[in-house]
Amino acid sequence: MSTQAQTSTSVPTDRSPRILLHSDDLTIREQVRLAVGPRLRSGAPEIEWTEVATADALLERKDLGGFDLVILDGEADKVGGMGLCRQLKNEVYGCPPVVVLLGRPHDSWLASWSLADGTVSRPLDPITVQRVVAEHLGATAA
Structure with a gap:
């Protein structure tokens, strides 16, 4: 039997935040990376992205x-x-923390079932994506 452990992560300011991004759609992965930007705020370290396109690749990690x-x-x-x-x-x-990209705002009830820490609905608004990512990394978006 597994126990669920949820943690509140705060990324140390002296190292790059590391984000694992899963989508089978290359354009969605690109939209997320572009929305978040290379760093969370001015002077912060660059984000290290790891992208996976399949559930199997995700579960290997x-x-x-x-x-x-x-x-x-x-x-x-x-x-x-x-x-x-x-x-x-x-x-x-x-x-x-896990952020789930939803197909529509009405899917938020499913995201609560999934135990997601945060959600962003399509169409992906860059400001919302960046804010949600920054919040869940324990940073303040500038």
Whole structure:
């Protein structure tokens, strides 16, 4: 039996935040990276991105060691981000915060079932994406 451990991560200011980004759609991954930008605020270290396109590739990194935030595409084919989020939250001790990209705002009830720490609805608004990511990294968006 797995126990769920949710932690509040605050990235030390002397190192780059590390984000694991999952989507089977290259354009969605690009939109997220561009919305967040290269760093959270002026003078902050550059973000280190790790991108995966499949659930299998994500689950290979299942211990999620070293990641400060996980962003999952709730609309990914085959295995969506909400199911993956629930699995990670239930199976990974000390799971970092998880943000799920929703297909529509009405899916927020499903995101609560998935135990997501945060959500962003499509169409992806760059200001909202950057704010949600910064909040869950424990940083203040400038």
